[in-house]
Amino acid sequence: MYWRAACRTIADGAFPESSIAVLLREALRHYPGNAALLALAGEPSRQNSEVRVLCLAAQPGDKARLRLGAEYREIVRETRGSRVVPTIRQAVQYEDLDACLYDARPHILHFSGHGTAGGEILLEDHGGFGHPLGAAALARVLAAFGRLSAIVLGSCHTAAAARPLLAVSDVVVGASGPLHDICALHFTRHLYRGVAAGEPVARAFAAATAVLDGLGCPPHEFAIEEAA
Template sequence: METSPIERQTLRILFLASEPTNAGKLRLGNELQEVRNRLSTNSFFELKDRQAVKPDDVLQTILNYKPHIVHFAGHGQETGEICFEDEKGNSKVIPPDALASLFKLVNEYVKCVLINACYSEIQAKAISQFVPIVIGTKKEISDSAAIKFSTGFYTALDPDLSQKSLLKAFDSGCISIRFENLPEHLTPIIIEGLPEVRFSSEVDTAFLSIARPQGKVFDALIKGLSLTGKRMGVSDDIVLKILGEKITKMKLHSEGIEEYEKYLKDILRDEYPLSETSQLALLQLQNGLELTNEDVTGIKDKILSNKDNLTTAEKWYDRGNGQRTIGNIDKAIEYFSLAIEKDSDYSAAYYERGDCYDMKGNFDLAISDFTKAIEYNNKWEVLSNLRSAYFSRARAYHAIKTDDKDKRNELLNLSLADWNKTLELKSDQPEGFYGRGLVYIDLNKLTEAIDDFKKSYDLAPKDERKQSYILALSRCYYMLGQNDESSNWMKLYKGSKELSIDAFED
């Protein structure tokens, strides 16, 4: 079973600062700098800050960043409200229950809230309904003590996000205040959430180390978590319910990762770089699978990091075929051209690009590419080979229209030579005889055309394909004036509507 150590998870910390102009001056910049200094030595911490926070900013910032720890620095009132800023920079308070309800929406990832403001105990207790660890203050706290608490807290914090680590960090913060001989080391207070909230958080933390919910190691983990839940005072029913929900969610998440990765690889087989349409489709897929931006970034980093592997001649060739399949011929030509740039003697790429030019009616370019494919005769793919190149070039020569009789005869003879080579390489292909028969008609060699059409008829595996050969035979006999023989062949025709040889008069 794949595992990844818990300590390798990036612990995201969101520092929210609010200092209304009509409130006392605080040294919030100093506090932020101290926090940044303590975290900068450990690459498993990621810090984001937001200044002059307004009430509307809080939820949006948390939803966007998805932090594990939310740190608020600013003013608090004796009645428990936290002071944010309004549009003019003045103080605007939010009732404790209102701010607490916000964390009900984000407790899937927020595991600790630190309110480094005066009189924040009431607010901390309200939030603890939804978050496992909340830190506040019992009363007023000085700027110096608040900064020292933050310094000590982040000095001791481990990136494993465990409740044990958070409790240790809290004790370290209080000790840092004491080391400065400040009398406020008992002012900070730590409040543990409801048992089921703390247990749910413990499960989340433990699951960070498991890639898939299966195997003996996972069984041992579940047993340990069940015992932990009981020790926390959570009933057996609630333990089973929480574990069941988390396991189901983990399975769905794992399947979602695999599903997204599969679709991304499939799309990259058809195009690179990703078009705007594909990016929108992948965004819709991400939302449908309930994957985070972090999930998707990890998948894309893994797949897109090796750009050399994404831009090989073979990959461009595959994308060309993918685009042609969906009818995007110009894009297919672009990709086949990139394949040729990477590998100048890639016969299959020349052949497929030539086929695209043929589909657009640009027969001169098609013939040029078919000729290069034949000359190099190297690196063919499943859908192409030397015979198919002669076959396609024969059709392209025949398809060119010109009023110059000499030029027309030259093209017909070039086509005839390629049909001969095609049949030399594979003598049992009805389409080869049929194509050569059509050239014989234009060269006024009707007897030879009849011989080829009869071979096509005899070799054709499906009755519906024989209908084209029947019409060709009937037409040739009609052109020779052998109306009875023409009629006999026409009687075999089983098309969508009944025909007679009179149709050839048109």
């Protein structure tokens, strides 16, 4: 009844800056699995559709070693048997990005590795050392492959990159400051537990950060930005 009344009000011209399409899109953002809303939007049900996750890892030789293998084992373990399909690419260089995106055609992009104080992620160069990549450059590459549902940046200081990446993703998750290995593992485990259960990334994020404090990890280590 609420949605019918809201649609009728908009159709009557009460909110000229809005439209039925805008209202429907916003409703789907909050209730992505609702079959009635999907039918109104002319979209197939998402209940059984794949959610493809492209997991990119970089471990430059001039930086401290991280437990990236353990993090990806968590993603594989938590999503096994669900509609979430992870694709893992390691030792990623900048020029590998388009090939990885062509192969996986992801809905969610997950990066694990090091970040700089300025919010850049560190890929690898041809010598295996760090190659910084800023949010604007990453957004330009991603824009050629269509809009993503979410970008998860599991590296230090990447919350600074979140807002620019909203140009190509509905949700962007980053770390507010230094990110400890064990906290990254806990966060990844509980985030993808929620995604595998069918929750939108924003809700899975809220649940994952709620659990962190009891595990000895400050939940404010992580930040989320959502497109308006």
